Amino acid sequence: MPRVIMHMDMDAFFASVEQRDNPEYRGKPVIVGSPPDQRGVVCAASYEARKFKVRSAMPSRTAGRLCPAGIFVRPRMEVYRAESARIMRILQEFTPMIEQVSVDEAYLDVSAHADPDLEVDAAIDAARPMAAAIKRRIREECGLTASVGISANKFLAKLASDFQKPDGLTVIFDRDKIAFLRPLPVSAIHGVGPVTAQGLESLGLRTIGDLQDSTQGLEAVAGSFAARLRERAMGNDGRELDLSEERKSISAENTFLNDTDARPVLRAALKEMALDVAGTLGKHGVGAMTVQVKVRYSDFTTLTRQIRLEEPVTTEREIYRMACYLLARDRLVTGPLRLIGIGLSTLVAPEQRRQLRLGI
Known part of the structure; x- marks a missing residue:
């Protein structure tokens, strides 16, 4: 049976909820977090605020300097959690094979919905209508937009969901994965932190394409992670969805x-x-x-x-x-x-x- 994985990621979730609930905020730079005249940090920023380079965990005072017209809103975590639960219930109507990884994103294994006789890329392509239906349900019932990525594994599905934000629907076919990955920075591979990225750069390995072309030297920088690094660079990821509800x-x-x-x-x-x-x-x-x-x-x-x-x-x-x-x-x-x-x-x-x- 071909493996088909989706990754659903809400678009600027906290800030989008605030814009939905406050029509006067729509189209404006909304910053969820402490006011700029107080000691605190940004929890979330709308896409309008991100144009001014405002990012989550940035000090609110810095965000205020970067975006003087920003609308600062105190976070309403109970509201966001309730909205998250509603979104996850919608996903459950499409498949029970869901791994919720945060309040606003989840992986879905929809392999069981594919024709077992299809080749993997045909099965991935056949999942587009389901992804579009998920996005439509979230938009109509929650008044919010989500981006969805579809591919043959978790790594590629996550990259796909980030590719055309906001309100995106991106497919990475198995036949295209090597070319898709080549121009991306090595930091796009999970597990590559700043220290590893710096070590890889010292070897002249700045992009995933560089990793694809490299045949040696990774162990000196990445140690035991080198083998997995090579696998990810080639678009391979054998991880199954974690369907347990235990909080880790x-x-x-x-x-x-x-x-x-x-x-x-x-x-x-x-x-x-x-x-x-x-x-x-x-x-x-x-x-x-x-x-x-x-x-x-x-x-x-x-x-x-x-x-x-x-x-x-x-x-x-x-x-x-x-x-x-x-x-x-x-x-x-x-x-x-x-x-x-x-x-x-x-x-x-x-x-x-x-x-x-x-x-x-």
Whole structure:
């Protein structure tokens, strides 16, 4: 049976919900997050705001400078979660084979809907009407647009959904995958972080086409990841959809010998934990859309605070900065701490991540 995978990704989800619910915001640069005159970050940006280079996790003050006419809106997470549940119910009407990877995106295995006698590219092409129907249902019932990619595996389907945003429907045929991948940067391959990308560039490998043409030297830069890197460069991905509903997370904690609120000690602990959880992300080739910090005080009172991002974090520096931001935002260090921890959840394949720049 030919394998056919779809990837559905909502377009600027948080900001699009705000534009839908507030008609006066439509066609204008909407920035979901803290106001620019307060310490905080951008959670999401509409496509109009992105034209000014506003991106999620950017400090709100920076976003305000880049986009003076931006409309800043406080996030309404309960509304976004409810809308996400409605969208996922629509997807369930098309197939039960769904892997929801974040609040606004999911993979669908629609192989069972294909004629088993079809060649893979014919089966992929035959899935277009279903993808169009999914987009139409979301538009008519939710008043929002989604982009859908169709291909023979998860890696290619995700790339396809990103290719013609917003409101796109892109197909990558098996026969075309090598040519499609050639001009893309190596960072388009999930698991290639800034350090690996820099190492590959030192070998003259800047594009996936360069990787396709390379026959040696990858192990020195990518280690055990080299074999998978070659597979992705050729458009191959054997991963099955994870249909379990169990929430996956990664965390690290540090219990101090003596309770402390000394900033150098806390920063050192955060950096060590960020390195630990970033290493685990790298081993699994994923990024995290949600970052959480945990503190326990001398009287054993325990608090957690988290932030949900539009783009996944993958590196030690990104995770450390987000943890510092959460501690400062909620003024969690009000006295000596017995324990401090970092948690990551909503784990996704970070194909199109960008290095976060936080002014912390």
